[in-house]
Amino acid sequence: xxxxxxxxxxxxxxxxxxxxxxxxxxxxxxxxYWYKQDSKKFLKIMFSYNNKELIINETVPNRFSPKSPDxxxxxxxxxxxxxxxxxxxxxxxxxxxxxxxxxxxxFFGPGTRLTVL
Amino acid sequence: xxxxxxPEDQVNVAEGNxxxxxxxxxxxxxxxxxxxVQYPNRGLQFLLKYITGDNLVKxxxxxxxxxxxxxxxxxxxxPSALVSDSALYFCAVRDMDNNAxxxxxxxxxTRLMVKP
Numbered sequence: 001x002x003x004x005x006x007x008x009x010x011x012x013x014x015x016x017x018x019x020x021x022x023x024x025x026x027x028x029x030x031x032x033y034w035y036k037q038d039s040k041k042f043l044k045i046m047f048s049y050n051n052k053e054l055i056i057n058e059t060v061p062n063r064f065s066p067k068s069p070d071x072x073x074x075x076x077x078x079x080x081x082x083x084x085x086x087x088x089x090x091x092x093x094x095x096x097x098x099x100x101x102x103x104x105x106x107f108f109g110p111g112t113r114l115t116v117l
Numbered sequence: 118x119x120x121x122x123x124p125e126d127q128v129n130v131a132e133g134n135x136x137x138x139x140x141x142x143x144x145x146x147x148x149x150x151x152x153x154v155q156y157p158n159r160g161l162q163f164l165l166k167y168i169t170g171d172n173l174v175k176x177x178x179x180x181x182x183x184x185x186x187x188x189x190x191x192x193x194x195x196p197s198a199l200v201s202d203s204a205l206y207f208c209a210v211r212d213m214d215n216n217a218x219x220x221x222x223x224x225x226x227t228r229l230m231v232k233p
Contacts, residue, residue, distance in 0.1 A: 004160070041205060043161075043223040055220060090160055103149045103168040103213070106221065108160035 004109035023091030032074035035090040123224035138193040146214025150191040155205040198231045
């Protein structure tokens with residue numbers, strides 16, 4: 001069984017569109033994340049979220065917003081897509097990030113390659 | 118603020134030889150340190166971590182890493198490289214004393230090429 005899954009795997013869209021990427025984890029973890037990996041493979045945290053707190057990397061444009069319908073899901077919504085948003089987006093999860101276990105490793109999904117034309 | 122540096126974009130090693138992938142970090146408090154590996158078109162996989170205790174940490178696939186507080190380093194090592202170890206390796210740090218949530222900061226990655 002896949003621990004952290006993302007859909008779609010590939011997403012090609014036009015500038016200005018609004019799109020969403022879905023993420024689900026079946027590990028029972030309480031914290032989920034979104035990362036952006038650019039063309040040079042540099043990996044950058046975008047959001048950290050659990051049922052108590054959303055932590056946003058201050059460099060992330062407000063066109064990006066996470067939405068969590070429940071503890072097992074954290075979807076990424078992107079409004080008014082720009083060329084520079086083209087990247088691979090990774091979802092990840094971990095357990096007890098804020099309640100005694102910030103040393104726990106994160107489990108990553110397979111990634112969603114977003115191409116903005 | 119926390120940061121990680123991986124000074125080598127690429128490391129080349131012959132199969133059977135030992136390998137080292139370098140990582141140095143900067144945190145204001147005490148660090149949690151991690152190594153992840155990324156194979157082509159895949160997500161990151163956890164290899165090992167340092168939290169506290171013994172400075173030499175053993176992880177998956179025969180990899181190990183040594184925490185050196187005085188040099189603020191956490192180099193990844195393996196005694197005998199395999200061609201299948203060829204991948205992109207990321208070092209990551211979290212400041213255990215000064216960071217909300219579980220925000221990891223990753224290094225820029227080092228591509229390991231193991232040649233037969």
